[in-house]
Amino acid sequence: MSMVYSEDDRMLADTAEEFLSARSPVSAQRALRDNGAILNYDADIWQQMMELGWGAITFSEELGGLDFGYKGMGAIFEAMGKHLAASPMLSSVTLCGSLLQQLANTEQQAWLTAIISGEKRLALAVDEHARHKPDAINTTATTVNDGFILSGKKTMVIDGVSPDGWIVSAQHEVGCSLFIVPFSDQVKVKRLKLIDSRNYAELTFSDLKLPAAALLGKAGDSFKALEHALDLGRLCLSSEMLGSLKALFNMTVEYLKVREQFGVKIGTFQALQHRAARCFVELELAQSCVTTALSTANDSPENLAASVSLAKWKLSKVADLISGEAVQMHGGIGVTDELDIGLYLKRIRVAQMCFGDSDFHQARFSALMA
């Protein structure tokens, strides 16, 4: 396991930085919000990301991937976090891509190919409760002669408005099954407008009839695969949060160097210097957790869970500290909508809750270590 980034990883990071700062700066995200865009990401930019090969990074060459591993993927998510760039990378490529890679049969491979190339996108419907509890599934699937009947409600489906299809977890036979549900107006889709102005949906399945081919993986036996995909998603989210937090922290340090009060730069005040130094310390610790989890995803995926829970836990903790300090140190203008600080604060807060907050991951880490 190595914690140093390779030439390839760094090249990906540079490309991502170059592309996103030119094509998808924070101002673009603000414009999407102000225009009330339905998708809340720019479909052209998404296509260009796919043309850059970002969908292919973690997949093997025989699947049409680049086989670069998760360190490179982490670098891209970090850059997206830095620029607050919205895209279906997490929902479609990481989450659904991983599930298809683990479970797809020969016919279902077509979905994976289409996801890697960006031709199609899927969204994962897993959450049902106010807090993330992937194992508390009330949605049910019943086996019938020529297929299944799906019933229930999913919430916080990331990029869940108008995808090409959803992968849905359901209680089925003795356990958890996953189903590929192609987009259809028989699924009731309600858009959720959250503080980060991205694309979320609540889905209702009322005795939805699915063909036998919709089952992904073995009946009642997909929870392990789901957990693994969720871990990869948590990992990418942690990388994204790291990028956002670094950006927020850098903006704050720059502000301390220019803002004057009492006739001096406020960065000369030791009370603020020490608080800024503490933020730096915490960011470095967070970086180590993320880098380790990215390496683990590459080199020993069987140990991924604890490593990811440590990372998501640490990032969520550090997110509280740094977003709080960023607003506070900016003072009055820190709470205005005009400044980008608020956009970061809101996005980071959503990312904190998605797929388990710090308490969820502390409890999970503890259970994994016991």
Next chain:
Amino acid sequence: MSDLDGFRQEVRTWLEANCPMSLRTPTPDGELIWGGSDVNFTFDDQKLWFDRMRDKNWFCPSWSTQYGGGGLTAQENGILESEMRRLKCRPPQINLGIWMLGPVLLQHANEQQKQQFLTPMTRGEVRWCQGFSEPNAGSDLASIRTSAVDQGDHYLVNGSKIWTSYGDKSDWMYALVRTDATAPKHQGISLLLLDMHSQGVQAKPIDLISGKSSFCEVFFDNVVVPKENLIGELNGGWKLAKELLQHERSAMSKFGEFQLPTHFDLMSLMSDYLPLPHSASEALLFDKAVAVNMEEQAYNLTVQRLGEEMQAGQSCFGLMSIMKLVHTEQEKIKFELLLDAMGYRALGWEDDNFTEQEQAINRAWLNSFSQTIAGGSSEVQLNVIAKRVLQLPENKGVS
């Protein structure tokens, strides 16, 4: 490459043949060998290993043979260190002179001084201590007042030092002294070497809240020091002090490597003292412990990352600057929590009703308070990060 492989083989063979089996274990407390005029060996193998390494000139393997060093290249020295680690050889001796003063002398001393001071170091004959802090110069080290007044052919030293480790057992001290009382405070300091056996030097051990300690207060009353003992330029000592303190950091990390792990495994202690089922308050303590344990993991991963980034030749100043702060603060939190979890069992001072481990944990808790002060307090560490890493502007009122 083949030369180095040959060297590795040679080193391995020599160590296998010469390092006694009894010294291929971590060094327990009280068995560290301090080089000096009066070396305290507890058993014969220690002396054997000490003598063999000295005669091989490997007390200072990378120093020039001119001063009794081993003349090894950096790569060869690395091989020697890694082979010693592989065989778990104890260090034949510990000596602050070699780790801290030595590198500064090699760079800044004149030829006569090098002969006079480096050669006995490489022979393990002189034990050195550090005279930096004073009662009124702690975090603000440049405020030292111990004076060295020019008397023509010698300096007359008056004043006192504090927090000098093993001041009472050392032969020589490298000290920061004020040689110009009128210059701005950083510009009137010199680095002076003084013989602890001189008339007018008195060292007094300091008891800490954790009990006996190696720290001393050292008093100077009209101590005569030859002018040849001034290192570098007159009034140029501050720059040398900063270099020395950089060596202190790497010395401290080496020091840690040699000792038995005094590490207490938080989670296993929690399980021992808080068996299931947990009461409501015990469950709270356990949850806190999980969080402390996760923070500790984040730190350990950072140690690993720092090592790998250094090896890869990346610049690590920012990352390095957080390590002491994080570690010492985490230790404090961890021992507070252990005390909470162990309850009365962790409050024993000297009493065989309490196990050795329980008393050790109590001492480690008390000791953790000095760790966030010694070697640059947490506040000084935060200043360094704010000013040198984040480059926040200087407060003109403070120097």
